[in-house]
């Protein structure tokens with residue numbers, strides 16, 4: 222809950238159109254100051270103090286899945302997202318008009334809001350292989366970055382289905398930023414993060430969202446030395462199974 226001493230929330234755009242990444246296929250939006258430093262710290266504390274069993278350790282990265290893993294591409298309808306993943310992120314997301322026709326970016330999704338959130342932790346030199354997010358989700362992805370900056374690469378599949386190893390674009394994500402990708406960008410392109418300790422050759426010419434960055438001067442030398450970055454990936458899972466509520470407490474996570 223906000224208290225009288227909290228700094229004011231960031232000024233959000235009147236419409237996402239103001240923050241469109243113009244050089245990308247439809248559609249992508251970047252808001253550098255989506256949450257405050259205090260909100261960032263509060264979320265990071267919640268991530269750190271989550272029960273150990275919440276973490277799934279991969280080779281170079283670990284992740285938490287909220288409210289639970291998908292089963293056969295469906296969300297088991299046991300619990301909503303916890304409050305610390307809803308406030309302030311989801312309420313703020315839903316408060317931003319996407320365009321004149323869309324009251325918010327989830328206006329036409331089945332549940333009208335994200336019902337699922339992945340928390341990924343990337344120490345320096347870790348990344349995620351190029352991939353598509355698949356058909357379990359409504360094609361809108363909202364990613365909040367915490368802790369450190371890094372580049373997300375976007376790739377096009379070649380006509381024969383193989384991956385072109387050179388990314389077509391890079392999006393630089395600063396801490397406290399929100400990146401929204403949707404539409405063609407969701408369905409036709411792959412995304413990934415290089416497993417490197419620093420992003421190099423960063424400039425107006427090589428970073429798609431350069432003009433929307435909070436502090437491009439920080440990357441003036443063209444380099445971003447990575448720290449540990451935590452990302453929150455919000456999506457609307459299309460299928461929600463009622464099984465969870467039938468199984469009741471047996472199905473509850475720690």
Ligand SMILES: O=C(O)CCC(=O)C(=O)O
Pocket residue numbers: 339341349354364373412452454
């Ligand atoms: O951490 C990110 O920004 C990307 C995560 C991602 O692509 C995914 O979880 O599908």
Ligand SMILES: [Fe+2]
Pocket residue numbers: 352353354412
């Ligand atoms: Fe992904």
